[in-house]
Amino acid sequence: MGQKQISENVEMSTAPHIDAQSEIAELKAEIARLRGEPVVQTAANEPGNWPEQINYHQQPMSGARLTGISNNRKAIRPSSEFPELPVATTDQTQMERDFMRWGYCIVKDAMTKEQVQRQIERLLDQASAERAAKVAHMSHRGAAQTVFNMIAKGQVFRDLAALEPIAAIGAPIVEDLLEKILGAAFYLATAHGSIVNQGGGRQELHQDQGFVPLPHPSYPLYCLIIWTLSDFDLESGGTYVVPGSHRNAAGENLVRPEVAFEDLAQERIIALEAPPGAAILTDSRLLHSGGKRTAIGTRLANRIFYARAVMRQQENQLVLPTELIENSSPKLRGLLGFKTHYGLGMVDGNAIDPEKPKIPIGELSMSRPEAFNQAFDWKFSQDAKNLAARDWDEFAEYLGD
Numbered sequence: 378m379g380q381k382q383i384s385e386n387v388e389m390s391t392a393p394h395i396d397a398q399s400e401i402a403e404l405k406a407e408i409a410r411l412r413g414e415p416v417v418q419t420a421a422n423e424p425g426n427w428p429e430q431i432n433y434h435q436q437p438m439s440g441a442r443l444t445g446i447s448n449n450r451k452a453i454r455p456s457s458e459f460p461e462l463p464v465a466t467t468d469q470t471q472m473e474r475d476f477m478r479w480g481y482c483i484v485k486d487a488m489t490k491e492q493v494q495r496q497i498e499r500l501l502d503q504a505s506a507e508r509a510a511k512v513a514h515m516s517h518r519g520a521a522q523t524v525f526n527m528i529a530k531g532q533v534f535r536d537l538a539a540l541e542p543i544a545a546i547g548a549p550i551v552e553d554l555l556e557k558i559l560g561a562a563f564y565l566a567t568a569h570g571s572i573v574n575q576g577g578g579r580q581e582l583h584q585d586q587g588f589v590p591l592p593h594p595s596y597p598l599y600c601l602i603i604w605t606l607s608d609f610d611l612e613s614g615g616t617y618v619v620p621g622s623h624r625n626a627a628g629e630n631l632v633r634p635e636v637a638f639e640d641l642a643q644e645r646i647i648a649l650e651a652p653p654g655a656a657i658l659t660d661s662r663l664l665h666s667g668g669k670r671t672a673i674g675t676r677l678a679n680r681i682f683y684a685r686a687v688m689r690q691q692e693n694q695l696v697l698p699t700e701l702i703e704n705s706s707p708k709l710r711g712l713l714g715f716k717t718h719y720g721l722g723m724v725d726g727n728a729i730d731p732e733k734p735k736i737p738i739g740e741l742s743m744s745r746p747e748a749f750n751q752a753f754d755w756k757f758s759q760d761a762k763n764l765a766a767r768d769w770d771e772f773a774e775y776l777g778d
Contacts, residue, residue, distance in 0.1 A: 436590030487547030506741035521577030614670030
C-alpha cells in the first residue's frame with residue numbers, strides 16, 4: 378500500500394508513513410538502543426536486570442531506516458531480469474509457493490477486460506469530479522492523484538472490495554488466498570484508487586505493517602491487493618519490491634531491530650511487471666514502495682488493504698449517534714477512532730484532524746456537476762488547508778478560518 382504524504386514529491390496513499398520529527402526521534406531511539414547493554418534473559422522467578430520504568434512505548438519501527446532508498450532509480454531493475462521471481466499465473470499452487478518464498482504473488486486474469494474497463498471508467502470519473510469539486514488529493518506536483526474511501530464512491534468498488542465475482546472473475550481464488558494469509562475472519566482496512574502520470578508515483582520504501590513496533594510476529598498482519606488496471610513495469614511505475622525481504626526459510630523475520638535490514642534493498646530492488654487485470658497480493662512485512670513513472674501516459678490501479686481480525690477495536694462504535702460524537706470531548710473522540718497514527722484512522726484522506734463528516738465526499742461524477750459546490754467537511758480541515766496552500770495545487774479548496 379503506498380504512503381500518505383503531504384510532500385509534493387511523494388505519492389499519497391494509506392500505507393504507514395513517518396514525518397520528519399518522528400523519523401529523527403526513531404533514529405535517536407535506535408542509536409540509544411544499539412549503544413545499550415543487552416538485557417539478560419531470566420525466568421520469571423529468577424533475579425535479573427529488571428527495568429524500573431515502563432518502556433514498551435519505545436519499541437523501534439522499521440520506517441526511519443528505509444528513507445531515501447527508493448530514490449536510487451539506477452539500482453532498480455525490472456522483475457523480468459530475474460527468472461526465479463513470480464510472474465502472473467493461474468496456478469494457485471504456484472501462487473502460494475511464490476507468496477511464501479518471495480512475499481508476493483500475481484494472479485493472472487483476475488479481471489476480465491470488461492471488468493477492468495468498468496473499474497477504469499468509475500475511477501477516472503470520480504477522480505475528475507473530485508478535482509472539479511476541489512476535494513482532490515494530488516501529489517508529485519499534480520502528476521499523481523489518490524482517490525480515498527472508494528467504498529463510498531461506487532458499486533463497482535464495493536463489489537471489488539467484497540471480492541465479488543461480478544467485479545473480478547478471479548475473486549474466489551483471491552479470497553481463498555486471503556483466508557490462508559490472514560485467517561477466515563479478515564476485514565477491510567482501506568480501499569483507494571491510484572492514478573499516476575509521468576513523473577509521479579515514487580514512495581519511500583516501507584512495510585505495510587511498518588506502524589507495528591518491531592519485532593513483528595512470524596506471520597503477516599495485513600495483506601495488500603494491487604488490482605492492476607493498466608500495465609505494470611519499470612517505465613510505467615510498477616511497484617518496487619525487495620523480493621524475499623519478509624522472512625527466511627526457517628520462518629524468521631528478516632526485518633528485525635538487531636540486523637541491518639536496510640541492506641536487503643541495496644542487494645536487490647525490482648519493479649514488478651504485471652498485465653492489466655492482475656491481482657498482486659503482498660505480505661505486509663515485504664519491503665516495497667510505489668514506483669516512479671517515467672513513460673508518457675497513465676498508470677491505474679486500485680489498492681485494497683485487508684487486516685487480520687485481531688487488528689481492530691473490540692467494540693464497534695458505529696452504533697453511536699452523530700450528535701453524541703459531536704458533543705464528546707476531543708479526547709473521547711480520539712479514543713473512539715477519530716485520531717490518526719502513522720496514517721491509520723484517516724477520514725476522506727484526512728490524516729491530520731479527522732472528524733465524522735456531515736457532508737462526506739461520496740460518489741461524484743462529471744455528469745452531475747451540481748454536486749461539486751457542497752460544503753464538504755474536508756474543506757474545513759487542516760488537511761485541506763495544507764494542500765490548498767501549495768502554489769501548484771488548484772484542486773484542493775480550504776473554506777475554514
